[in-house]
Amino acid sequence: MGDRERVQLLLWRAGMGATPAQVDAATAKGYAAAVEDILNYADAPANAPDLPPWPAQPKKQLSGEEKTQLTKEINQANQQGITTAAAWWANQMRTTDAPLQENLALFWHNHFATANDKVRRPAYMLAQNQLFRAQGAGKFVDLLIAVSKGPAMLYWLDGQTNVKGHPNENWAREVMELFTLGIGNYTEQDVREGARASTGWTVSYDGQVKFDPKRFDDGSKTILGQTGNFNLDDFSRMLAGKPQTAKYVGSKLFRWFVGDDPTDADLAPMLDAWNQTEGEIRSVLRALFLSDAFTVERATSAHIKNPASWTIGAIRGLEVDITGDQIVQMLQVQDMRLFYPPNVGGWPNGPAWISPSNQVLRFNLAGGMVMKSGALSGTADNAWVGELADRLGGIPISDDVRGKLTALGNNPNGRRAIAQIILAGPGFQAR
Amino acid sequence: MSDHEREPFMPTRRQFLKYGAGSALGIGLAASGIPLFKGFSNQISAAPLSIPNLTPGAGIPANPEDRTLVVLQLSGGNDGLNTVIPYKDSTYQQLRPTIGQKLSDVLPITDNLALHPGLKSLADLFGKGNLAIVEGVEYPHPNFSHFRGTEIWMTADDQNVGSLGWIGHALDHLSNHPSLVAASLGVTTPRALVGMQPTDIALGGSLKDFVYRPVGKIDPGAVSAIYDYMNSITSSDSKYAKLITASHSIAQDAMAGVAKVAAGYTPAVTYPKTQLGAGLQTVAQMIHGGVGARVLYLATGGFDTHSNERETHDRLMGYLGEGLGAFWQDITAHGHGDSVALMTFSEFGRRPTENASRGTDHGSAAPLFVMGGSVKGGVYGDTPSLTDLDNGNLKVQQDFRQVYAAMLQNWLGFDPTDVLPGGPYQALPLFNS
Structure with missing residues (x-):
């Protein structure tokens, strides 16, 4: 049991969330093997989509009208390019089999915090991002x-x-x-x-x-x-x-x-x-x-999920059917827009993410996610609340709270309602 | 952490819970000096005023509880020298051959000083005597770091890494906190508002979103009840778990008030369609809603202009001028001109000499603005010399805590002694009495 708990922690912290079946499979090999499995991904960039072409450099002096046109084209290429890159990355985080690689890409993006509002070249941002995949563990x-x-x-x-x-x-x-x-x-x-x-x-x-x-x-x-x-x-x-x-x-x-x-x-x-x-x-x-x-004891008493780990964790744990674009938008409203850290210091960490408005926001965003999870249709009973806790990283739920939650579960959207409350509650956010 | 260190408390309705590691507010430097105060009331040129005082002011509210302080953070290190410009000083043009503002473009407000062309609304307010400009402000021994600098401004402590914010700490003096005693815009709570007791409601973007939206047919009241319940039994869990349930608690308390505010307000002006404009509108809405907020806090960024500064800074000054102009018109139209004061700050100013990238590197002292119907307009302190520099940087003229002392003591009605380490600091006489 102890091994499974620690493996689960590993798959939620080094990885970015895992289903109970994935946790079971990794546990069967033992903790040390699970550590090696998650560490030993291929140090290479991932297959990224082509970004829209960047307007060519003008070869002559431009008229005022031509300049306006070029600015428009550049703005468009910038907007489309960064949207494409961010959506692709978000989807990588959701689906990857090398979750530590994507997690480290996010770590290094936050460490060498570089923002596209000044760089304004999605291809450069993506190249840096791929560097984190290829060399982030080196x-x-x-x-x-x-x-x-x-x-x-x-x-x-x-x-x-x-x-x-x-x-x-x-x-x-x-x-x-x-x-x-x-x-x-x-x-x-x-x-x-x-x-x-x-x-x-x-x-x-x-x-x-x-x-x-x-x-x-x-x-x-x-x-x-x-x-x-x-x-x-x-x-x-x-x-x-x-x-x-x-x-x-x-x-x-x-x-x-x-x-x-x-x-x-x-x-x-x-x-x-x-x-x-x-x-x-x-x-x-x-x-x-x-x-x-x-x-588990140490890590869950000292940690608060940032918007990315909260969102991606919920999506991976609940198998939420969601596009990269939608994930990017969710992160953006939580003030963690990919490729746009607020400054060279990166995003805030830990308790800075806990505020009344952030908690209300997480609750409401959780509502959107639970509606997109096929795993959550139907009514809930006491045993199901336990399964849900395992799905979300093995979070502790006391019998008392479980009883209160189960009381809300006896209706067609019962499972969804309970999952929404748990996602915005303390156990999951600290997991 | 020793028992003698102070710990900020995080809130619930029923209990105060210990949270986080506080650090002792240590003994800081002595006050850096007596403020140099100059009034300019008789040197103000009679510029035409574009902002009408739509509702006659009722004068400064006698009770500090009826006054509101708005704090506007300009993050990234605003270039003070291109904001309040010593336009007749020939050194200015020499130091800034490409990024300097042209003499013909700036907005003169005194014999020596002019505002950035984007700050028309502030020049008008200065003409009306409702804008104070405090010159050369910074903490002692500037360290040029965005992060440490911001932390010092937020905590008022330049000697230790303090955990309490200067506003949150001051609000701790209240025996009883209304649920919306302070609010900030944004998802995360600014350090300045962190206190031993609950203070801040970080309100995110739109007030109307500040409500639980449960899926299915669950009553929001049932949601509240669940979090309340979790709150009551999380004693063995982590400090962050407590913080989370406490935040839900505060949110529930504030929801009704926020909903009322969101419903009962029509702006008197059209705000510019910028993030700052939208933020200032929400601030005006909160003030008009009369929820009892003593302090409202918002931040706007992009001021770290290391390269090609002119384009960026001109745009940002335009946002600032238009945003503050609209805000002030709205506030006065709703009759709150005398009960609202707004101050700006930035973690540092920038180097007077431009760099080869047509930008400026991290610097030290800079001016800040204080505006309001009860503000005694004018220029406070000496403009830093452009020739007598400290390793290439402007010399600090006034400790930032002299401004804080004025805000706490003379505006919000709090004793600043334990809030401002290293004091006492002489409060600048920024307000009408």
Whole structure:
């Protein structure tokens, strides 16, 4: 029984929700095998749809009318492109057989939070998103370097306009504060010098990223106490190798998969794995999932589902028949629109998602989902409420509450009514 | 967490529950200085006024309970220097050859200062004496981080990571909280409103959606009863479980009030079709609904203008000017001009020198606005020098807590002492007495 409970937790936290049958199948192999199964997906991008073509770069001076027309075409391509990409991703989360891969894509999207309202090129956003699938479980330094030189990030934090003699500090500051070291572990001098090291990168109209030596500041820089003619990759390697980065990224992984802030003891196995593998995320996660901190008791007392994990979990657990577009819209009204994090710090976490309006919203959105679940037609009895609890991740329901809920179940929409209440209740949201 | 640390309580109707880790409100820096106050009432040019005072004001309400504070957060670090512009200072154009506003476009309000061309409504309000501009505001030792900076503004604590918001903490002084004592727009509660006792109703987008819609033929009352019941028996569950059931409880309490507000209001103006415009309309609706909210909070973003700033910032200033103009017209038309004050803030201003991307990097001090019929208009404090910089940044002229002190003490009627660490701070004389 203990094994099934922990396997179920794994499939809901590392994965994004699972049916009781899936939990049973994984339990039959044992917890350690279930951990390996969820970790060992293929490090490759998924098959994404073609996005609508981007309007060609004008080859001559445009008239006012032509400019207006081009702006219109660009807006349309942007809107259609990002809608297509987001709907595809949402559907991936709903249907994937490699749920950790999609979950990590979301984790890294939240970590390297890049938003299309500034980038305005869905193809760049999708390319970054695929990077998270292909390299999200690999070495952190490789991911950091790849992200830093992707067109989306070069636009988002102004790398492509950061040139010798006129540094733009946006990337240098945020990479240290939010992507690697954490605040307090660098100086303003490091920001200014890191910006100089990061100069020289350009993005062409069609998204080709190139290094232009003429734009690169090839003088000596002093960053974090080291002096040399550093470039962007040197800067990234320097940051990725710092122990503060292991701790900062490790803590974020812990909060994402378990909840609340880790203690030093919680982090120790993760940091050991980080140090032994030069920051290979798969090994770090294996250490976490096999650690003493990854227990039902601990994880469910410290966690609140964000809008994506709440929505996707409900959909996967209840086998809700819903399109990617509809999922994206549900996330958007909950202030978690894919490809549009609110700022470079990503979305809020934990208790920030609990407010009266959020709870009313979740209740009403749950109403929409339960109507789309074939598993929920008909009346409910006491035993069925127990099955529902298992379907939604094994949430605890006391006999008292079960009795109150069952009393609502004796009508044709009884199961749906009960599921709606449970989805917006404490047990499921903390699961 | 030691027993001596304070824990914010989260609400239920029947009980207060312990929640989360609070941190002690430590001893901060001493107040950074005496505010430099300058009145400008006799230097105001007689600009034509486009905002009529449709309903004569009744004067400042004697009872602070009848006053409302609206807080508007401009997130991302608004470029103060392109908002309130020292337009006669030739250094301004030198530092900003491509993103500087042209002398001929700006809206002069004093001999030295002009507003961004998009802020016509605010220039008019300044002319009427209903707009205060506080210059050079920030916390001591700016750290240029969006997140730490926002946290400091939200908690009023620049020394420790505080858990209580400056507004939530102040509202804790009330012995009894009406269910809508404070409200914010958006799905998540802003840190500024977090208190030891329940304060905030985060209202999401539309007031009419703030109601349970159960499937099938379940009575919403049955839904409430279930959550009430869960609330009463979740004592052994996690702190977040308690928070969730408590939130349902507050929502149920507020639903009737919100429904009434949603029904009984017709805007006196057409608001701009922007997110900010819609938010300000909801705020006006709440004020007009008379639900007893002391503080209403909303945020608007996009101010992190590292590149190609002019286009973005011009658009945002236009949204701000049009939104606040419509809001103020609506508020005064409904007769609430003297009982409402609105303040803006942003986590930091931006570097005075533009960067090579035609934008500006993270900076320090910036002006903020306070508007209202009971506000004593004028410019407060010295405009930071553009030549005497601190490592390239504007020098901080006034501690942000001098503004908070005015809001708490002189407007909302709360003792600011325990809310503002490192004080006492001299309240800026922002209000008519």
